[in-house]
Amino acid sequence: MSGQTPGASRIADVTSRHLAALNAGTAEARTLTEALAIDHAALLTAALPSSAGPSPNAQLIAEVSEAQSLGILKRMAAIGAALHEHLSPTELATLAEHPSDTVRGWWCFATAADASLDAAELLDACRPRANDSRFTVREWVWMALRPRLTPDLAQAVALLEPWTRSESENLRRFASEALRPRGVWAAHIAEFKAHPELGEPLLEPLRSDPAKYVQDSVANWVNDASKSAPEWARATCERWLRESPTSATARIVKRALRTIGP
Numbered sequence: 001m002s003g004q005t006p007g008a009s010r011i012a013d014v015t016s017r018h019l020a021a022l023n024a025g026t027a028e029a030r031t032l033t034e035a036l037a038i039d040h041a042a043l044l045t046a047a048l049p050s051s052a053g054p055s056p057n058a059q060l061i062a063e064v065s066e067a068q069s070l071g072i073l074k075r076m077a078a079i080g081a082a083l084h085e086h087l088s089p090t091e092l093a094t095l096a097e098h099p100s101d102t103v104r105g106w107w108c109f110a111t112a113a114d115a116s117l118d119a120a121e122l123l124d125a126c127r128p129r130a131n132d133s134r135f136t137v138r139e140w141v142w143m144a145l146r147p148r149l150t151p152d153l154a155q156a157v158a159l160l161e162p163w164t165r166s167e168s169e170n171l172r173r174f175a176s177e178a179l180r181p182r183g184v185w186a187a188h189i190a191e192f193k194a195h196p197e198l199g200e201p202l203l204e205p206l207r208s209d210p211a212k213y214v215q216d217s218v219a220n221w222v223n224d225a226s227k228s229a230p231e232w233a234r235a236t237c238e239r240w241l242r243e244s245p246t247s248a249t250a251r252i253v254k255r256a257l258r259t260i261g262p
Contacts (some may be wrong), residue, residue: 011037025100028134035136036072038102040079041065047103048091060086073143073185080109080144096129104129105140112144120159122148130174138170142178146186149178153191153198161201169211175202176217182224196225196232203236207252208244215248219255230260237262 014022014037021027022034023042029035041064050057060082067078083092083106095107108129112122122145129141149156156179163175177183179199181192192199199221206218226233237253 022100022102025098025103028099028101029136032072035102040068040075040102043100043102044079047095047098047100048087050091057086076105076109076140077144079106080111081113083107083110084113101132101134101136104132104134104137105144108137108141108144112148119149119152119155123159127171131168131170138174142174142183143186146178146183150187150189153179153189157199157201161205164202164205169209169213172206172209172211173214173217176206176214176221180217180221180224182227192225193228196222196229199225200236207240208246208248209252210248212251215252216255219252222252222256223259226257226260233257233260234262 011033014034018027018034019037022029022037023039023046025043025046029038041061044061044064063082063086064079067075067082070078083095087110092107092110095103095110098104098107108126111117111125114122117125126141126145129137132138132141149160160175160178163171166172166175179189179192179202180186181196181199182188203218203221206214209215209218222233222236233256237256240249241253
């Protein structure tokens with residue numbers, strides 16, 4: 001979602017009434033185009049009325065306004081960092097369950113900016129947002145946490161492995177999506193590109209997942225890896241089909257090998 005994002009040219013298609021609701025924090029973005037149209041400074045003032053007051057909150061508004069010109073992912077990260085710097089923990093907490101999905105997304109990035117939290121604490125804090133009812137927030141949260149998880153991949157895999165057994169398909173999907181080797185709109189993970197087998201503890205429990213939401217993520221993970229480790233991808237998919245001959249596994253494998261073929 002960083003840089004020039006497809007859909008930006010259609011911002012004019014967002015109705016004035018819906019845009020006003022988005023900026024007031026009373027509506028959720030239904031598309032990426034709507035998310036791009038939001039005036040984040042206006043939304044901040046609506047979501048946290050005290051931010052319209054004197055310094056230091058005036059500085060917060062200035063930083064949020066400056067972030068408006070950035071690509072959407074960098075914008076969210078910059079706003080999250082500003083919120084972490086200028087708001088108290090109590091003020092930040094009010095954003096976690098805000099009606100606006102964008103505000104909840106801010107909270108994810110603000111939490112990720114808290115260097116006092118280790119990986120385990122971050123995942124625990126953000127678990128509700130990884131299971132958010134809105135798909136946009138579920139995307140924001142993995143993008144916010146990914147840079148904090150990748151420095152120690154072994155630890156991250158160990159922490160996320162229990163999520164693969166969650167009853168929630170959203171949490172199972174997060175376990176796979178957060179550490180994709182070539183995650184969309186995210187920095188690549190060189191170690192997984194070269195050694196995708198290191199991610200198997202997250203993939204093996206999901207190779208026959210009944211939810212298409214999870215299946216797509218697992219398939220995309222393997223497809224990412226197939227571009228640099230094609231033999232691993234083929235061997236893994238062949239084994240999955242042999243050991244778990246289900247329609248879910250077949251769907252995952254077909255999508256996983258779409259770039260290199262069986």
